Amino acid sequence: MHSHKFLDPLPQSGLKVEPKTDLEASIRRLIDEGGGWIDFARFMSTALYDPKNGYYSSQNRQIGGSPASGSDFVTAPELTPSFGRALGNSVAQALEESQTDEIWEFGPGTGELARQLLEHLGERVKKYTLVDLSGELRERQVATLLPYRDKVRWVSELPPVMQGVVIGNEVLDAIPVNVLKRNAGVWFEQGVTYSQARTGPLGFEWSLRETPLRPPIEEGFTGDYLTEIHPQAEAFIQTLVQKFKRGVFFFIDYGFGEREYYHPQRHMGTLMCHFRHTADDNPLVLVGHKDITAHVNFTGVALAAQEAGAEVLGYTSQAHFLINSGLLEGLEGVESTQRAPALKLINEHEMGELFKVLVLGVGVSFDPLGCERGDRTHTL
Template identity: 40%
Template sequence: MSTATLPVPSPEAQAHSAKLVALIAAEIQNNGGWLPFSRYMELALYAPGLGYYTAGARKFGEAGDFITAPELSSLFGRTLARQLIQIMQASSPHILELGAGSGKLAVDILSELEVLGELPERYAILEVSADLRQRQQQLIAERLPHLAEKVRWLDALPDQISGAVIGNEVLDALPVHLVHWQAAGIVERGLSLTESGQLCWQDRPITDPALLAAAQRIQVPDDYLSELPLAANGLITSLGHRLQHGALLFIDYGFGAREFYHPQRDRGTLMCHYRHYAHDDALFLPGLQDITAHVDFTAVAEAGIDAGLAFLGYTSQAYFLLNCGITELLNQVSPDDLKAYVPLSGQVQKLTSPAEMGELFKVIGLGKGIEIPLKGYARGDLSRML
């Protein structure tokens, strides 16, 4: 949709965005007049005090810019908890959540694990945003004060990890490189400045050998623009080297490589979210909107295997939740109790329907020392799509 039809931000919000634009423009000038899109995305999302995830605006839920599965329904976290039990029993009773958002998923997981008598010894959260970390701490203190001592926050990945690692809508928020495959060669898309100092797009030859090698492995038609997720691959590699015993579960929207780089998807998958509107203008109001890219799950699987991890499964969110017992949780509420049952039934529909989140969102599992099949992959294997 056109950004001209989007809600107009307040003068304060516009001033906030202007400060971030000035920061980005200064970095462009200091970098020889050009900045790769990956760095722009990093600044737009994570610049201290100014980026989308590091400033104080609401991101999640009805008051934010989008709704994630944990915000939509507690059934999501409660169902995921049942898979985490199996992983912890096969490894260590520890959970590490990457990018915990509002903290709602942690609350739902811990609440369900407490009911089932399977609380972890420790629930760690790696959160780069000081603002979100504060909100997570507040929510846990309000909802689960008696369990707050089990939760601790990390500034970086630990050197060694054992247990369950979860990342819900984490990979899509990591900076990506924009690559333009042309008949004359492969170039990288980045940002420059117009004569009046406005941000604008500009392609330049690729100078990073790793990026060029990755781009050359992709077979696409000429005049094809898409993303390469080097940061996401780097995260998976780091986790693979640190994981001693346990499993990683990443839940996100995306495809295998063949679908990700489909000839008809020649403008890539970059998407922005602003006040529940979706559009593709990544230069619109930096700092006030989310910028995401779909996940190349083939690249995720390959990075994990190269880092010594075993492939544990790949399926849709719908199959994963059904395999882990979301309908059994729904059936704990009597259909005669319409006030309770009808909203929960609608939430299950949104989480599992192919027309909603059920098919676009996938769940990939990678691990080390996990010899048992994970229940989340009992049916609906999609590994052939990787």
């Protein structure tokens, strides 16, 4: 969970962080090449995934329990193994229904979720593949997954034909987005430029360009409005679906269906940065040091998947999904110190309601255990 998003904004005082000057120079070069402007997706992908200096490529210790560990955020599998155990019950059903025995995990973080799933699923999983854009966390993953070394492998490119169960926890929110702004009734794309005069030699600034791009819903918008669109996440899903001949996908993330995402009241957008367990909304500073995310438009993801040939098997809140998958039964007899973090996963005011689970099927159709009660596919 990017749990700190519920905490204070980034405290500016007392912060001693060396700017990543090489990364900033690369982005300025891109801006120069783009005629003084790049779209936000380009900025975000460079800030996060530049092979040398990007946030996810370099030695930042991103994921961990507290600021003291030098980390920036904590995710569900890091909070408690109950997450992997409950998800594992749903994955067991998906393996059975799809008659497959392998798992593909995207953006596997420290390897902790892989460990939990492998432990829980035992011989039902014959092969577990970790897919990430960067190898930075590989060492940590190798150490965590040592007992399962015969089953685990790492790839950075996907084969043409795939099958099995896909897991993506907090991956879609890390895929670059484009930013749109409606100003006095006119839509602009909000990209990035830099200026020497106003904010110092390396200062990045927002910059608007007129655009034919629109959010998927714009009825009801009257005032000024800032939002995101997610072409890269949708392309990612389509590519994946097209490669699968038989499989079940579980995507877990914070986000909404499009009517909620593009609601006239959500006029500030959902871009969010995470640094040392605090959240802020300015991705243009501390570039490469902060995580940058946007909420997921699950309707867009579901439609893209359907177009590519997948079926939406279910969509619900994380709370419903984990409870339906047996989270509470797994806590019987467990000490209260271990129960408390598990309850965070399902508490409405913490991760239970903002986080959703989308279950997709390719070449296989069934009613997912995790969506048995409280399915919200009709809201997509």
